[in-house]
Amino acid sequence: MRIGVLCSGGDSPGMNAAIRGAVLRGVEVHGFEMVGFMDGWRGFHEDDRVPLDRAAVRGISPLGGVILGTSRVQPFLSGRGDEADIQAIRDRVEEYGVDAFLLIGGNGTQTVAQLLTEHGIPAIGLPKTIDNDLSGTDYTFGFDTAVSIASEAIDRLRTTGDSHRRCMVLEVMGRDVGWIALHAGMAGGAQVTLVPEFPESIEQISEWVLSVRDRGRSSLVVVAEGFRLAGDEAQTTRDGLDGFGRKRLGGVAEVLAPLIEQRTGIETRATVLGHVQRGGSPTAFDRVLATRTGIAAADAAEAGQWGTMAGLRGDRIAMVPLAEAVGHLKTVPEARYEEARLNFG
Numbered sequence: 001m002r003i004g005v006l007c008s009g010g011d012s013p014g015m016n017a018a019i020r021g022a023v024l025r026g027v028e029v030h031g032f033e034m035v036g037f038m039d040g041w042r043g044f045h046e047d048d049r050v051p052l053d054r055a056a057v058r059g060i061s062p063l064g065g066v067i068l069g070t071s072r073v074q075p076f077l078s079g080r081g082d083e084a085d086i087q088a089i090r091d092r093v094e095e096y097g098v099d100a101f102l103l104i105g106g107n108g109t110q111t112v113a114q115l116l117t118e119h120g121i122p123a124i125g126l127p128k129t130i131d132n133d134l135s136g137t138d139y140t141f142g143f144d145t146a147v148s149i150a151s152e153a154i155d156r157l158r159t160t161g162d163s164h165r166r167c168m169v170l171e172v173m174g175r176d177v178g179w180i181a182l183h184a185g186m187a188g189g190a191q192v193t194l195v196p197e198f199p200e201s202i203e204q205i206s207e208w209v210l211s212v213r214d215r216g217r218s219s220l221v222v223v224a225e226g227f228r229l230a231g232d233e234a235q236t237t238r239d240g241l242d243g244f245g246r247k248r249l250g251g252v253a254e255v256l257a258p259l260i261e262q263r264t265g266i267e268t269r270a271t272v273l274g275h276v277q278r279g280g281s282p283t284a285f286d287r288v289l290a291t292r293t294g295i296a297a298a299d300a301a302e303a304g305q306w307g308t309m310a311g312l313r314g315d316r317i318a319m320v321p322l323a324e325a326v327g328h329l330k331t332v333p334e335a336r337y338e339e340a341r342l343n344f345g
């Protein structure tokens with residue numbers, strides 16, 4: 001069987017380990033021939049492919065980024081996903097002699113895996129995203145690395161914040177969910193953690209910051225990029241949309257810091273962590289999760305379990321139907337937020 005491997009969406013630490021896991025299992029154990037398309041669907045459309053064999057994946061688990069590159073280039077040339085678009089993919093698939101795909105990506109990529117499978121082009125999904133917003137899996141690889149980097153940033157901001165008795169506001173990624181903020185905030189002992197799922201008022205936030213000051217401490221506020229103040233309609237964005245029509249979230253920390261300063265009289269500084277939290281070497285946890293995801297995906301291909309995604313369920317990797325994974329974000333549940341919120345301030 002010849003399998004095409006392709007990454008789309010943003011990169012996520014662990015993607016290389018996932019490719020290595022899939023190749024070692026697929027090529028060495030199941031006897032597949034594997035080929036990687038460069039830069040997501042661009043490589044597929046432009047016939048830019050590389051062989052994926054044991055040598056190609058040697059030593060790549062500790063490497064950040066992804067050796068194949070990734071992009072948000074559309075799989076469907078017209079963008080409509082109609083029969084002509086599907087036929088164009090079928091023609092290419094035939095030309096390349098590819099029997100099936102392993103698609104590494106987030107929600108959008110898993111949607112494509114499902115669409116392809118429904119149209120008779122077999123695909124299996126490998127979930128990745130630092131945001132941890134994919135349903136059908138407990139955690140996605142990349143998330144643990146992002147949380148570790150954000151936690152370290154909190155530790156560092158705290159020492160300078162404490163020295164100047166300032167309130168420090170750290171903005172982390174996560175798009176429309178607050179998983180990175182929640183976990184990093186808990187790991188770093190943040191006094192306030194703000195997530196998109198549960199808007200809070202500036203009065204409430206200022207009250208927490210003042211109560212921290214009243215017991216002689218400085219506040220560390222973690223805010224997810226998708227957070228909105230209670231009553232605000234829109235999230236904070238930079239330059240509107242990106243080249244693929246998506247909102248460019250970011251900057252909410254810079255909006256909050258002066259508001260907190262105004263209301264509390266406490267000098268406040270904002271830091272936007274940005275793409276630092278997506279870069280560099282994956283944690284051991286992410287390497288292991290990604291490797292196991294790759295292994296499970298290769299085994300699923302051997303077993304013909306098309307239209308599924310290799311999700312983490314407890315300590316097991318389970319092949320879950322793609323329909324369970326796509327279309328609905330995995331948001332922070334109220335109980336998890338309340339558990340943290342009781343200790344704010």
Ligand SMILES: Nc1ncnc2c1ncn2[C@@H]1O[C@H](COP(=O)(O)OP(=O)(O)OP(=O)(O)O)[C@@H](O)[C@H]1O
Pocket residue numbers: 008009010011040041071072073074075076081105106107108109110111112128129130131
């Ligand atoms: N409903 C859809 N129909 C067709 N193509 C889609 C659809 N959703 C997403 N895609 C395509 O899938 C690719 C990846 O989608 P997207 O940019 O949303 O990233 P993702 O996989 O969700 O990862 P991330 O977590 O970084 O957002 C892009 O090439 C996009 O064009």
Ligand SMILES: O=P(O)(O)OC[C@H]1O[C@](O)(CO)[C@@H](O)[C@@H]1O
Pocket residue numbers: 010129130131173174175225242249278
């Ligand atoms: O890499 P880009 O296109 O700037 O996208 C940034 C977005 O991607 C993510 O890193 C992953 O989905 C989000 O947390 C963030 O909003």
Ligand SMILES: [Mg+2]
Pocket residue numbers: 009106107108109
């Ligand atoms: Mg997406």
